Amino acid sequence: MFFYQKNLKTIIYFLFLLVSNLFTQNLDSLSFGDNNSLDIATWNIEWFPKNDQVTIDYVSEIIENLDLDIIAIQELDDTIMFDQMLNDLQAYTGYYESSWFAGLAYIYKTGTVEINDIYEIYTTSSYWNAFPRSPMVMDIDFMGENYFIINNHFKCCGDGIVDFDDITDEENRRYAAINLIKEYIDNNLENSRVIVLGDLNDDIAEAPANNIFQEVLNDSVNYFFADLEIAQGNSSEWSYPNWPSHLDHVLITDELFQGTNSFEVRVIKIDEYLDGGWNEYDQNISDHRPVAIKFNFNLSSLYDINGDGILNNADFILLLSFVINNNGSINLADINSDLEINIFDLLFLSDFLQNM
Numbered sequence: 001m002f003f004y005q006k007n008l009k010t011i012i013y014f015l016f017l018l019v020s021n022l023f024t025q026n027l028d029s030l031s032f033g034d035n036n037s038l039d040i041a042t043w044n045i046e047w048f049p050k051n052d053q054v055t056i057d058y059v060s061e062i063i064e065n066l067d068l069d070i071i072a073i074q075e076l077d078d079t080i081m082f083d084q085m086l087n088d089l090q091a092y093t094g095y096y097e098s099s100w101f102a103g104l105a106y107i108y109k110t111g112t113v114e115i116n117d118i119y120e121i122y123t124t125s126s127y128w129n130a131f132p133r134s135p136m137v138m139d140i141d142f143m144g145e146n147y148f149i150i151n152n153h154f155k156c157c158g159d160g161i162v163d164f165d166d167i168t169d170e171e172n173r174r175y176a177a178i179n180l181i182k183e184y185i186d187n188n189l190e191n192s193r194v195i196v197l198g199d200l201n202d203d204i205a206e207a208p209a210n211n212i213f214q215e216v217l218n219d220s221v222n223y224f225f226a227d228l229e230i231a232q233g234n235s236s237e238w239s240y241p242n243w244p245s246h247l248d249h250v251l252i253t254d255e256l257f258q259g260t261n262s263f264e265v266r267v268i269k270i271d272e273y274l275d276g277g278w279n280e281y282d283q284n285i286s287d288h289r290p291v292a293i294k295f296n297f298n299l300s301s302l303y304d305i306n307g308d309g310i311l312n313n314a315d316f317i318l319l320l321s322f323v324i325n326n327n328g329s330i331n332l333a334d335i336n337s338d339l340e341i342n343i344f345d346l347l348f349l350s351d352f353l354q355n356m
Contacts, residue, residue, distance in 0.1 A: 042248050121184055
Protein backbone atom coordinates (compact mmCIF):
# COMPACT_ATOMS: atom_id res chain seq x y z
CA MET A 1 0.00 0.00 0.00
CA PHE A 2 2.83 2.34 0.90
CA PHE A 3 4.57 1.52 -2.38
CA TYR A 4 1.38 2.29 -4.31
CA GLN A 5 0.84 5.64 -2.56
CA LYS A 6 4.45 6.66 -3.07
CA ASN A 7 4.29 5.93 -6.80
CA LEU A 8 0.93 7.63 -7.12
CA LYS A 9 2.39 10.78 -5.55
CA THR A 10 5.33 10.63 -7.98
CA ILE A 11 2.98 10.27 -10.95
CA ILE A 12 0.84 13.21 -9.77
CA TYR A 13 3.95 15.33 -9.27
CA PHE A 14 5.22 14.67 -12.79
CA LEU A 15 1.75 15.28 -14.26
CA PHE A 16 1.68 18.63 -12.44
CA LEU A 17 5.06 19.58 -13.91
CA LEU A 18 3.92 18.56 -17.38
CA VAL A 19 0.71 20.60 -17.21
CA SER A 20 2.59 23.59 -15.75
CA ASN A 21 5.07 23.55 -18.62
CA LEU A 22 2.28 23.29 -21.16
CA PHE A 23 0.66 26.47 -19.89
CA THR A 24 3.82 28.45 -19.11
CA GLN A 25 4.40 31.33 -21.53
CA ASN A 26 7.67 33.08 -22.22
CA LEU A 27 8.97 35.39 -24.90
CA ASP A 28 9.75 32.41 -27.15
CA SER A 29 5.98 31.83 -27.33
CA LEU A 30 5.32 35.30 -28.80
CA SER A 31 4.14 35.31 -32.41
CA PHE A 32 2.16 37.43 -34.83
CA GLY A 33 3.65 37.75 -38.33
CA ASP A 34 3.84 35.18 -41.11
CA ASN A 35 4.84 34.88 -44.76
CA ASN A 36 1.29 35.26 -46.08
CA SER A 37 0.45 38.70 -44.69
CA LEU A 38 1.60 42.26 -44.22
CA ASP A 39 2.18 42.62 -40.48
CA ILE A 40 2.58 46.09 -38.97
CA ALA A 41 2.65 47.36 -35.38
CA THR A 42 2.70 50.67 -33.60
CA TRP A 43 4.75 50.73 -30.40
CA ASN A 44 5.39 53.61 -28.03
CA ILE A 45 8.60 52.26 -26.58
CA GLU A 46 8.89 54.92 -23.82
CA TRP A 47 12.10 56.90 -24.09
CA PHE A 48 14.03 54.02 -25.61
CA PRO A 49 16.00 52.44 -24.10
CA LYS A 50 14.15 52.71 -20.81
CA ASN A 51 16.63 50.49 -18.94
CA ASP A 52 19.68 50.71 -21.20
CA GLN A 53 21.11 47.37 -22.40
CA VAL A 54 18.46 45.41 -20.51
CA THR A 55 15.80 47.08 -22.67
CA ILE A 56 17.73 46.39 -25.87
CA ASP A 57 17.97 42.70 -25.00
CA TYR A 58 14.25 42.46 -24.32
CA VAL A 59 13.18 44.44 -27.38
CA SER A 60 15.49 42.52 -29.73
CA GLU A 61 14.01 39.21 -28.61
CA ILE A 62 10.46 40.55 -28.86
CA ILE A 63 10.96 41.86 -32.40
CA GLU A 64 12.49 38.60 -33.61
CA ASN A 65 9.68 36.52 -32.12
CA LEU A 66 6.82 38.74 -33.34
CA ASP A 67 8.19 38.51 -36.90
CA LEU A 68 6.56 41.77 -38.01
CA ASP A 69 7.28 43.38 -41.35
CA ILE A 70 7.16 46.96 -40.04
CA ILE A 71 7.16 48.54 -36.57
CA ALA A 72 6.28 52.22 -36.21
CA ILE A 73 8.17 53.41 -33.11
CA GLN A 74 7.40 56.36 -30.87
CA GLU A 75 9.71 57.79 -28.18
CA LEU A 76 13.13 56.98 -29.57
CA ASP A 77 15.56 58.76 -27.24
CA ASP A 78 19.03 57.26 -27.74
CA THR A 79 19.79 56.82 -31.45
CA ILE A 80 23.23 55.30 -30.79
CA MET A 81 21.75 52.44 -28.78
CA PHE A 82 18.94 52.14 -31.33
CA ASP A 83 21.52 51.67 -34.11
CA GLN A 84 23.35 49.16 -31.92
CA MET A 85 20.17 47.12 -31.57
CA LEU A 86 19.47 47.28 -35.32
CA ASN A 87 22.95 45.96 -36.06
CA ASP A 88 22.11 42.85 -34.05
CA LEU A 89 18.74 42.31 -35.78
CA GLN A 90 19.90 40.59 -38.96
CA ALA A 91 16.55 40.60 -40.76
CA TYR A 92 15.79 44.26 -39.97
CA THR A 93 16.99 47.78 -40.46
CA GLY A 94 15.58 51.10 -39.28
CA TYR A 95 15.05 54.76 -40.01
CA TYR A 96 14.71 57.92 -37.93
CA GLU A 97 15.06 61.64 -38.51
CA SER A 98 16.21 62.55 -35.01
CA SER A 99 15.51 61.85 -31.35
CA TRP A 100 14.06 65.34 -30.82
CA PHE A 101 11.54 65.18 -27.98
CA ALA A 102 11.56 61.38 -28.10
CA GLY A 103 11.32 61.02 -31.85
CA LEU A 104 9.59 58.74 -34.33
CA ALA A 105 11.26 55.83 -36.09
CA TYR A 106 10.61 52.75 -38.20
CA ILE A 107 11.99 49.24 -37.96
CA TYR A 108 11.34 47.08 -41.01
CA LYS A 109 12.29 43.81 -42.65
CA THR A 110 14.72 44.30 -45.51
CA GLY A 111 13.66 41.06 -47.20
CA THR A 112 9.97 41.89 -47.55
CA VAL A 113 9.63 45.68 -47.51
CA GLU A 114 10.81 47.80 -50.43
CA ILE A 115 11.21 51.44 -49.43
CA ASN A 116 10.26 54.04 -52.02
CA ASP A 117 10.57 57.04 -49.71
CA ILE A 118 10.38 58.15 -46.08
CA TYR A 119 9.59 61.75 -45.28
CA GLU A 120 7.98 64.04 -42.72
CA ILE A 121 4.89 66.21 -43.26
CA TYR A 122 3.65 69.37 -41.49
CA THR A 123 7.18 70.34 -40.53
CA THR A 124 6.92 74.14 -40.54
CA SER A 125 6.43 76.17 -37.36
CA SER A 126 2.77 76.93 -38.10
CA TYR A 127 1.99 73.25 -37.46
CA TRP A 128 4.09 72.75 -34.33
CA ASN A 129 1.12 73.37 -32.06
CA ALA A 130 -0.83 70.49 -33.60
CA PHE A 131 2.21 68.25 -34.02
CA PRO A 132 4.89 68.24 -31.30
CA ARG A 133 6.54 65.67 -33.59
CA SER A 134 6.01 65.85 -37.35
CA PRO A 135 4.17 62.80 -38.78
CA MET A 136 6.53 60.43 -40.59
CA VAL A 137 5.32 58.91 -43.87
CA MET A 138 6.73 55.64 -45.21
CA ASP A 139 6.02 54.89 -48.89
CA ILE A 140 6.57 51.17 -49.48
CA ASP A 141 5.95 48.30 -51.87
CA PHE A 142 5.03 44.95 -50.36
CA MET A 143 4.36 41.90 -52.52
CA GLY A 144 4.03 44.19 -55.50
CA GLU A 145 1.47 46.51 -53.90
CA ASN A 146 2.02 50.11 -52.80
CA TYR A 147 1.23 51.30 -49.24
CA PHE A 148 1.64 54.52 -47.27
CA ILE A 149 2.18 54.30 -43.51
CA ILE A 150 1.95 57.45 -41.38
CA ASN A 151 3.56 57.24 -37.94
CA ASN A 152 2.38 59.72 -35.27
CA HIS A 153 2.75 60.71 -31.65
CA PHE A 154 0.10 63.26 -30.70
CA LYS A 155 0.13 65.67 -27.77
CA CYS A 156 -0.59 63.98 -24.45
CA CYS A 157 -2.75 64.84 -21.45
CA GLY A 158 -5.82 67.05 -21.03
CA ASP A 159 -9.11 66.97 -19.16
CA GLY A 160 -11.20 65.01 -21.66
CA ILE A 161 -13.09 68.08 -22.89
CA VAL A 162 -12.34 69.77 -26.24
CA ASP A 163 -12.06 73.54 -25.91
CA PHE A 164 -12.24 74.83 -29.48
CA ASP A 165 -11.61 78.40 -28.29
CA ASP A 166 -8.22 77.56 -26.77
CA ILE A 167 -5.46 76.61 -29.23
CA THR A 168 -3.30 75.39 -26.31
CA ASP A 169 -5.97 72.96 -25.13
CA GLU A 170 -4.55 69.43 -25.42
CA GLU A 171 -7.72 67.92 -26.89
CA ASN A 172 -7.98 70.77 -29.38
CA ARG A 173 -4.39 70.19 -30.47
CA ARG A 174 -5.10 66.49 -31.05
CA TYR A 175 -8.32 67.38 -32.86
CA ALA A 176 -6.34 69.66 -35.19
CA ALA A 177 -3.70 66.96 -35.72
CA ILE A 178 -6.01 64.13 -36.77
CA ASN A 179 -7.97 66.38 -39.11
CA LEU A 180 -4.78 67.67 -40.72
CA ILE A 181 -3.76 64.04 -41.28
CA LYS A 182 -7.15 63.38 -42.89
CA GLU A 183 -6.76 66.50 -45.04
CA TYR A 184 -3.32 65.35 -46.20
CA ILE A 185 -4.65 61.93 -47.21
CA ASP A 186 -7.74 63.37 -48.92
CA ASN A 187 -5.61 65.77 -50.95
CA ASN A 188 -2.53 63.66 -51.69
CA LEU A 189 -3.29 59.94 -51.22
CA GLU A 190 -6.95 59.72 -52.19
CA ASN A 191 -6.76 56.34 -53.96
CA SER A 192 -3.86 54.86 -52.01
CA ARG A 193 -3.67 52.17 -49.36
CA VAL A 194 -2.97 54.23 -46.24
CA ILE A 195 -2.34 53.12 -42.65
CA VAL A 196 -2.27 55.88 -40.02
CA LEU A 197 -0.99 54.64 -36.69
CA GLY A 198 0.76 55.65 -33.52
CA ASP A 199 0.27 56.87 -29.99
CA LEU A 200 -2.64 59.22 -30.67
CA ASN A 201 -3.14 59.85 -26.94
CA ASP A 202 -6.93 59.84 -26.95
CA ASP A 203 -9.94 57.52 -26.89
CA ILE A 204 -11.61 56.69 -30.21
CA ALA A 205 -14.65 55.25 -28.39
CA GLU A 206 -15.53 58.46 -26.53
CA ALA A 207 -18.94 60.13 -26.83
CA PRO A 208 -19.16 62.35 -29.95
CA ALA A 209 -19.22 65.69 -28.11
CA ASN A 210 -15.59 65.36 -26.97
CA ASN A 211 -14.30 62.76 -29.37
CA ILE A 212 -11.39 64.38 -31.19
CA PHE A 213 -11.65 61.70 -33.91
CA GLN A 214 -15.32 62.30 -34.65
CA GLU A 215 -14.87 63.79 -38.12
CA VAL A 216 -12.83 60.77 -39.17
CA LEU A 217 -15.33 58.38 -37.58
CA ASN A 218 -18.13 60.15 -39.45
CA ASP A 219 -16.38 59.55 -42.78
CA SER A 220 -16.94 55.79 -42.53
CA VAL A 221 -16.97 55.37 -46.31
CA ASN A 222 -13.29 56.30 -46.53
CA TYR A 223 -11.82 55.61 -43.07
CA PHE A 224 -12.02 52.92 -40.41
CA PHE A 225 -10.30 52.53 -37.04
CA ALA A 226 -9.26 48.89 -37.17
CA ASP A 227 -8.92 48.77 -33.36
CA LEU A 228 -12.35 50.30 -32.59
CA GLU A 229 -13.69 47.03 -31.21
CA ILE A 230 -10.73 46.85 -28.82
CA ALA A 231 -11.37 50.42 -27.63
CA GLN A 232 -15.02 49.56 -27.00
CA GLY A 233 -14.15 46.34 -25.20
CA ASN A 234 -12.66 45.18 -21.92
CA SER A 235 -9.95 47.36 -20.38
CA SER A 236 -7.71 44.30 -19.95
CA GLU A 237 -7.16 44.39 -23.72
CA TRP A 238 -6.14 48.06 -23.90
CA SER A 239 -2.72 49.39 -24.83
CA TYR A 240 -2.03 51.60 -21.80
CA PRO A 241 -2.70 49.69 -18.55
CA ASN A 242 -1.17 52.15 -16.04
CA TRP A 243 -4.13 54.49 -16.46
CA PRO A 244 -6.42 51.97 -18.12
CA SER A 245 -7.02 53.46 -21.53
CA HIS A 246 -6.59 52.60 -25.18
CA LEU A 247 -4.41 55.31 -26.72
CA ASP A 248 -2.55 53.58 -29.55
CA HIS A 249 -4.54 53.23 -32.75
CA VAL A 250 -4.54 51.95 -36.34
CA LEU A 251 -6.62 53.89 -38.87
CA ILE A 252 -6.97 52.50 -42.40
CA THR A 253 -8.46 53.83 -45.63
CA ASP A 254 -11.20 52.17 -47.67
CA GLU A 255 -8.69 50.60 -50.08
CA LEU A 256 -7.82 48.29 -47.15
CA PHE A 257 -11.21 47.49 -45.65
CA GLN A 258 -13.61 47.40 -48.61
CA GLY A 259 -14.29 44.41 -50.87
CA THR A 260 -12.47 41.14 -50.21
CA ASN A 261 -9.72 42.65 -48.06
CA SER A 262 -9.37 41.05 -44.63
CA PHE A 263 -7.37 42.04 -41.58
CA GLU A 264 -7.04 41.34 -37.90
CA VAL A 265 -5.79 43.64 -35.16
CA ARG A 266 -4.50 42.84 -31.69
CA VAL A 267 -2.97 44.51 -28.65
CA ILE A 268 0.07 42.34 -27.99
CA LYS A 269 0.21 41.75 -24.26
CA ILE A 270 3.92 41.02 -23.95
CA ASP A 271 3.66 41.38 -20.17
CA GLU A 272 1.75 38.09 -20.05
CA TYR A 273 4.81 36.32 -21.45
CA LEU A 274 7.09 37.53 -18.65
CA ASP A 275 7.52 35.90 -15.25
CA GLY A 276 7.28 39.31 -13.59
CA GLY A 277 4.17 40.30 -15.56
CA TRP A 278 3.30 43.95 -16.01
CA ASN A 279 5.85 45.20 -13.46
CA GLU A 280 8.71 43.54 -15.32
CA TYR A 281 7.47 44.91 -18.64
CA ASP A 282 6.89 48.43 -17.32
CA GLN A 283 10.28 48.63 -15.58
CA ASN A 284 12.35 47.32 -18.47
CA ILE A 285 10.52 47.86 -21.75
CA SER A 286 7.67 50.39 -21.94
CA ASP A 287 4.45 51.64 -20.40
CA HIS A 288 2.60 50.99 -23.69
CA ARG A 289 1.77 47.68 -25.32
CA PRO A 290 2.21 47.34 -29.10
CA VAL A 291 -0.89 47.32 -31.30
CA ALA A 292 -0.46 45.17 -34.41
CA ILE A 293 -2.47 44.67 -37.58
CA LYS A 294 -2.26 41.80 -40.04
CA PHE A 295 -3.46 42.21 -43.63
CA ASN A 296 -4.19 38.76 -45.00
CA PHE A 297 -3.67 37.94 -48.66
CA ASN A 298 -5.25 35.25 -50.80
CA LEU A 299 -1.90 34.16 -52.15
CA SER A 300 -3.22 30.97 -53.71
CA SER A 301 -4.81 32.86 -56.59
CA LEU A 302 -1.83 35.24 -56.92
CA TYR A 303 0.80 32.50 -57.28
CA ASP A 304 -1.27 29.68 -58.78
CA ILE A 305 -0.18 30.41 -62.36
CA ASN A 306 -1.65 27.25 -63.91
CA GLY A 307 -4.90 27.51 -61.93
CA ASP A 308 -4.87 23.94 -60.60
CA GLY A 309 -5.36 24.97 -56.96
CA ILE A 310 -1.88 23.72 -56.00
CA LEU A 311 1.22 25.89 -55.52
CA ASN A 312 4.27 23.99 -56.75
CA ASN A 313 7.10 23.91 -59.31
CA ALA A 314 4.61 23.50 -62.16
CA ASP A 315 3.58 27.13 -61.59
CA PHE A 316 7.22 28.21 -61.79
CA ILE A 317 7.83 26.25 -65.01
CA LEU A 318 4.76 27.76 -66.67
CA LEU A 319 5.73 31.29 -65.61
CA LEU A 320 9.28 30.69 -66.86
CA SER A 321 7.89 29.74 -70.27
CA PHE A 322 5.84 32.96 -70.31
CA VAL A 323 8.95 35.02 -69.61
CA ILE A 324 11.11 33.21 -72.19
CA ASN A 325 8.46 33.30 -74.91
CA ASN A 326 7.19 36.78 -73.99
CA ASN A 327 3.57 35.66 -73.78
CA GLY A 328 0.95 34.89 -71.15
CA SER A 329 -1.85 36.93 -69.66
CA ILE A 330 -0.97 39.99 -67.55
CA ASN A 331 -3.96 39.25 -65.32
CA LEU A 332 -2.72 35.69 -64.80
CA ALA A 333 1.03 36.05 -64.36
CA ASP A 334 1.93 39.64 -63.41
CA ILE A 335 2.69 38.84 -59.76
CA ASN A 336 4.36 42.14 -58.84
CA SER A 337 1.75 44.28 -60.64
CA ASP A 338 4.21 46.21 -62.84
CA LEU A 339 2.14 45.49 -66.00
CA GLU A 340 4.85 43.18 -67.37
CA ILE A 341 5.60 39.47 -67.16
CA ASN A 342 9.31 39.31 -66.50
CA ILE A 343 12.09 37.95 -64.31
CA PHE A 344 10.86 39.94 -61.32
CA ASP A 345 7.66 37.88 -61.29
CA LEU A 346 9.83 34.74 -61.32
CA LEU A 347 11.78 36.04 -58.34
CA PHE A 348 8.58 36.73 -56.38
CA LEU A 349 7.23 33.25 -57.15
CA SER A 350 10.54 31.55 -56.40
CA ASP A 351 10.85 33.29 -53.05
CA PHE A 352 7.27 32.41 -52.11
CA LEU A 353 7.65 28.72 -53.04
CA GLN A 354 10.89 28.44 -51.05
CA ASN A 355 9.21 29.88 -47.94
CA MET A 356 6.10 27.68 -48.08
